[in-house]
Amino acid sequence: MSLHLDGVSLNLGGTPVLHELTLHLAQGEQAALIGPSGAGKTSLLLLCATGYRPDAGQLTVLGDNPWHLSARWRRRLRSRIGMLYQSSPLPDRQRVIDAVAAGRLGRSGRLAALKRLLWPQDVAAVADALARVDLADKLWARCDQLSGGQRQRAGLARVLYQQADLLLADEPIAALDPRLAEDILRCLCADARQRDASLLVSLHSVELALSHFGRLIGVRDGRIVFDLPRAEVTPGLVSALYADERLAEEAAPAVAQLPQGRRC
């Protein structure tokens, strides 16, 4: 079992964000998270990425409860979890090769990480990851020379290079044009399938979720509303999930998101 949540609750800054969630994801399984903004999708993904500690319930990630592990073993666990963000958190002045290489920091020794910063190592594998997102020619470029879409693909290349056993993606295609969005999703799904990794993706577009994923999980107000195979997700369910979205948005608890914006 790749992900195992049993009655998990999360409070952020005193506000309840997730309420007694129960969710299982088998090894190699792929699922999409849908729901209105402010539903708690980002918090749920960060919780699975061990970014938050649950306030109640049982959380098991790749066979371990991350919060029962020592810091050292938690690092090892984290190196097996790959996360893709809505906007790739790559420093502007970093070179793409280093940004992608950073995906394996969890598995390399301290000195090795320093060494490859001074003199690039394992170039072929990094180049291969970039080639898979059609960014091979940007290997030696700096991140601030990339367009928004290229930057997002560089972020994907980092996750591909990491070769994680659990892939999490938080609205990875929200700001991209439709063709690029399609490409990125396909690449992510193919990579997970090929390596038998599990994949959980939150998406704003129900159409894309329906066309790429066999299993859809509807989240609203920090609760799972439905968790069904694609065939059983009816238009009625979807419109109920997004009903009064604007009202819900205003009333929704403050969902913790990684602060946006790139400044460096």
Add this chain to the structure above:
Amino acid sequence: MLMRDPARWTRLAGWLLVIALMAPTFPLTGFNPAALTQPDNLRTIGAFVAGFLPPALAPDFLGEVARETLTTLASATAGIALALLLGAPLAFLTSRALDRHALSGDRPSRLLQAAQTTLRGLMVLLRGIPEIVWALLFVRATGLGSLPAVLAIGLAYGGMLAKVYAEILESQTAAPARALHLAGASRWQTLLYGLWPQALPELVSYSVYRWECAVRASAVMGFVGAGGIGQLLDTSLKMLNSGEVSTLLLVFLLLSALSDAISHLARRALANRAGQGWLAAGGVLAIMASVAWLWPGWRDSGFDPAALPRFFHDFFPPALSLPFLPELGHYALETLAMSGLGTALAFIGGALLALPAAGRFGLALTLPCRALLNLLRGVPDLLWASIAVLAVGLGPAAGVLALALHTSGVLGRLFAETLENAPSEPSRALELAGAGRLGVFCYGVLPCVLHQWIAYALYRWENNIRIATVLGIVGAGGLGQQLYLALSLFQQQKAAALILCMLLLTWAVEGLSRRLRPAA
């Protein structure tokens, strides 16, 4: 696909250049980090620092400290008054904002332009020579006491005020001045009715800021015998009386904080009419009180103004003879090496202190590190230099140590600010991908802050070259030390050559940095 780093030779060359520039600084300055850890040196320093507690609080000593503190404040205030008397007319005469040909289609007057060029040259010279060098010269010319400090601040800051006042006038909207000029107003009238009203707050604000700098400057002028608490500090340091040194250091830091607060208040008072009145009255009163406080000393010093021209006449012509030139080059190189190595060490020290000061290792380390940074920054470089001379002996190594300590404080604070402002997403993402601390720092933090750190360090280096030229006055090597020696041996022409060399070095660095800055 290109599998080899296309920038590899540039990167390698960059590293080699850094090594090639840094390696010779060690033999040039004789700086040896191992010397700091020698048991003998450690014992001396240890005993000296251990004596800081308790600070000396004997009543006669405290009385003397109070007197000299007042003298320091009075010298700064009187010095700024002199600088105003010198700077304001110079600014009036040289500001392009008042030139007829700038305000209308008149033809520029040749005579005025020639006079302005001469005056601008004088201003460059006045502010180019550091105030501590002026003080050293005046101590030789007029004897010990507060008069040299006042004259030094007056001349050096007069040159600075003249330049900045002129620039402030030039930065105002020209329309009112132009209208007045076209209506037939004279240079004076254009200033008083066209520029004065709009420029006044900025002019006063800058003058108050300069006063704050003058207090700090006057506090260390005692190191060359120009009175104030610097002179007490110099004596206590030479006697290794650490209790007194610690009292004086505290007084120094308090004085610095006090002038900072007064300057802040004064600039706030500028905002309203009543405040302006109080400020003007307070300023005049402070200047009168200062002169009254210093007057008895000046009267008894037996200063003969007629001796000044004779004194300065002896400096000409500067000793630029062939045998002395290589020697001069060597000391200039030594000065550059001091500043380079000092700044490089400060870069490392600043980075090491900035990490805990920015809260990266928990709150328990944050506050002590911030306090340490404030102390390093708050104690001026000349003071660090005289302490460093005690620790590692006379010579450029002491200068390196002093620059490294002071600049660590300056850079550490700037570095910590950059760290606090750096985005947290890249490092958070790496943490969640299992990266260790070092990995997160090198791949998530450093790329966000490094260019800023390097820019700060280069800017500081430029500043440190200027400072390195004078640190030798307290024995910490470089051009300053030779100047001190030459003046002690009455070799005025050699001293003039050294001052000329200082000026050239500073101007060269300034010009170079001005040229490189837009490209960077």
